[in-house]
Amino acid sequence: MADATLHHAEETDKSLWEGGHSPFRIGYGKVMMWYFLISDTFTFASFLIAYAALRFAQSDAWPKAAEVFSSVPIHGLDTLKLPLVFVSFMTFLLIVSSYTMVRAVQEGYLMNKWGVVKFLIPTILCGVAFLGCQYLEWTHLIHEGMTPTHASELTKIMNFGQLFFVITGFHGLHVLGGVVLNTWLCVSTMNGRFEKVGHYEMVEKLGLYWHFVDLVWVYVFLCFYLL
């Protein structure tokens, strides 16, 4: 019955909007996840636009990314001058985890339970590795004297440290949330929760969230490290 209504609706676009089913042809949860992510985009956009305004206000004294992030923040490697290498590795971790996440979603379409688990585990590990890298990066910068309330010799401007820790911190919090949710998802999948439900839409919903984390990083990376 529902299928017949839907089929009819597909043919006449008008009746698609007359109730009884989603005119967008996707589940309620996915639509709401998208709208949550759009609202979250505005929070990040506010941060990054504030960054732009403060940077323009001090454009002549703004520190250079290649100088502030000039070395790999690992003991023993930090004397080598390898600008941007470490943060590029972090970017790469997120891109790879985005790929494994979308593969988990696709395994979910096939109802392949262990396929989903197989791709969720590297996703979680990449997330954890990203957080570990952020820990190293932060301790290194704090050690150099850049904190939310003080500028280091390299940065000179206090705003740089403030914006850096607030924006990457807020992004890191999102990664942490994603890691926790993905772990729950992985355990639930192993327990056969979604097999009972009959579909793996939850993997897709949390996948959207995880890709969003990657997407925000593209802009954080752009603003702090590349421009």
Add this chain to the structure above:
Amino acid sequence: MNFDEPVQGHLHWNEEEYGVGRKEVLKTIIILSVVTVGEVGIAIGYDLLMGDNGGMKWLINLIMAVASVVKVYFIMGTFMHLKHEKKWFILSALLPFSFLIWAIIAFTVEGASWHAMRGLLNMF
């Protein structure tokens, strides 16, 4: 939370659809990696070649901004599946971002104005 509600949408694939989707995301991850490596290469190369000189910075910034938009297009389009959704859903997700266009213009102009008035304001 009730997981038993009927869910609409295309949640089950056959082998053929799976094969197509798998190829698509593999292509996307390669594009994303290449663009990222290119970006970092340009950033480091610029720093090595131009150093403190700082000329042509606007061109580098333009390339970086375009590369980021390309990355976002592929992440949203393929990974988040937006490319394959209904037209009105795509618009409902993307149109709100048009508000940001004015926000970016307004606040960068504002920032430049603070810069011009630094002597007067002395607030930083």
